[in-house]
Amino acid sequence: MNRSLKQRMKSLLVPVIPGGIMTILIFYLDYFPFKLVEKFILLAAFVIVPLVILLLKYDDKNKQQRTVYAAIKWLQFPAALLTLISVMSSTKWGLEGTAIPGMLSLGWLLFTLLLGIYGLTTMVMAKGKAAEIAIGAGLVYFFIGGIWFTLYQYQLDLFNASVATHALSSVHFHFSSAIVPIFIGALGRIMTKKSWYPWIVAIDIIGPLMIAIGMIFSKPIEYVGVTLFACNIVVYTTYLLSYLRRNPLHKKATFFLGLSCLAFYTVIVLSILYPLLKKIFSLTILDFIPIYGALHAFGFVLCGLIGWVYMLDSIKKQLTCGNR
Structure with a gap:
């Protein structure tokens, strides 16, 4: 591997480093007295979204899409900082109950609107490609x-x-609803065509809406949505592990994607064993929520995104070497 290639590999995750440092401080310093859900939202703003941006494609010939993509890259960190300031104003600066935290949150809302617009243009330009439709839906x-x-x-x-x-x-919506369709779309980019794949994409798009509607209006709808969504992730992880075993050249990608799949299966096992563990260790669901959250956010989502970033780079390198 020559020096320029090594430098390119090292620079892959550079856009995530400032947000990563900020997230570590948020999680471990007492100066940030945030609730766990707020910490996860900030993790999404500072780390998860920048990794997603690295996975996006755009058409060089489409000036509008290229412009939106450039705006997304430049505005992500300022929008994340506004999100942090919004949460700080309501938790540390005594402004909870005023309109200020809400006004500051509009920065992140407008940025995610930009992501949504990019997602819609991706879906429109997909021309029936299920993988790109899935990624667009995630955005x-x-x-x-x-x-x-x-x-x-x-x-x-x-x-x-x-x-x-x-x-x-x-x-x-920042973690499961957005990320799983993006993972399914990333898988669709590298896998051979399968007749069942469009159905997986369709369930991935419908499932999050069922879960969200169920959380507010009807528990049975939520349970159905969660079951469909979980089954989809099982299909995704099973096929992905099979692909990685057949293609051992993607070493970094294999490592992180393997960790991502392992984290998901760990959550499943803990969920199955929860009644037994609750009795043995006198634990409540509140004791398990941080464990589930960490495994999902840092294990399944974060490791998965890093893995897909390395996978995309690895495939690009192979195509470049093949064209020489």
């Missing part, structure tokens, strides 16, 4: 997550749902 779900965050910061009661439900809905 649109970021915008819905932004709406829930703004409702949370304004302390508004929508659909008779509690403010805490708004925060949970925001986390749900």
Whole structure:
């Protein structure tokens, strides 16, 4: 591997480093007295979204799409900082109950709107490609997550749902709803065509909406949505692990994607064993929520995104070497 290639590999995750440092401080310093859901929202703003941006494609011939992509890259960190200031104003600076936290949250809302617009243009330009439609849908779900965050910061009661439900809905759309379609889309870019793949994409788009509607209006709808969504992730992880085993050259990608799949299966196992563990260790669901959240956010989502960034780079390198 020559020096320029090594430098390019090292520079892959450079856009994420400032946000990563900020997130570590947020999680570990007492100066930031945030609730866990708020910390996860900030993790999404500072780290998850920049990694997603690295996975996006755009048409060089489409000036509008190229312009929106450039705006997304430049505005992500300022929007994340506004999100942090919004949460600080409501938790540390004594401005909770005023309109200021909500007004500051509009920065993230407008940024996620930009992501949503980019997602819609991706879906329109996909020309029936299920993988790109899935990624576009994931970007649109970021915008819905932004709406829930703004409702949370304004302390508004929508659909008779509690403010805490708004925060949970925001986390749900920033992590599960947005990320799983993007993962499914990334898989679709590298896999051979399968007749079942468009059905997986369709469920991925519908499932998050069922979960969100169920969280507010009907628990049975939520349970159905969660079941469909979980089954989809099982299909995704199973096929992905099979692909990685057949293609051992993507070493860094294999490592992180393997960790991502392992984190998901760990969540499943803990969920199955929860009744037993609750009795043995006298634990409550509140004790398990941080464990589930960390495994999902840092394990499944974060490791998965890093893995897909390296996978994309690895495939580009192979194509470049093949064309020489």
